[in-house]
Amino acid sequence: MARKLIVVLANADPHSDEAIGAPIFQASVAASMGYQVEVVCTGNAATILKSGVAEAIHVKSAEARTIYDFIKEAHAAGVRFHCFSTGLDTCAMRKHDLIAECSGVIGAAHFIEEIMENDCRVLTY
Known part of the structure; x- marks a missing residue:
């Protein structure tokens, strides 16, 4: 049985x-169920890991909660957030631009190694 879930945000509109x-909610649920969960952001979706961006995206227009609130809740549940190295380039960001909940930047070799493990499942958005 798989014990690890990697959620890849690559094509998801970062402002939606x-x-x-x-x-991010699904990642929180999986972490709450005891799975090891990572969210990897790349492409334009990586902008949600930039300080100030996720704080400006509200879950619903009439609600005060933001995507950053979801990220904080997921992080508290054990979800680890990573920015793919190409995401930094695509979004003109540097490591010091990333939110505190981001565990760091990963590259292609590390990513491929993780997803090829037998106990890993991947969801992409």
Whole structure:
């Protein structure tokens, strides 16, 4: 049985509450169920890991909660967030631009090694 879930945010619109909120919520649920969970952001979706960006995206227009609130809740549940190295380039960011909940930057070799493990499942958005 798989014990690890990697959620990849690559094509999700970083300014869409639905496109970003649902995968982060799913990651939180999986972590709460005892699975090891990582969210890897790349492409334009990596901007949600930039300080100030996720704080400006509300889950629903009439609600005060933001995508950053979802990230904080997921992180508290044990979800680890990573920025893919190409995401930094795509979004013109540097490591010091990343939110505190981001565990760091990963490269292609590390990513491929992780997803090829037998006990790993991957969801992409």
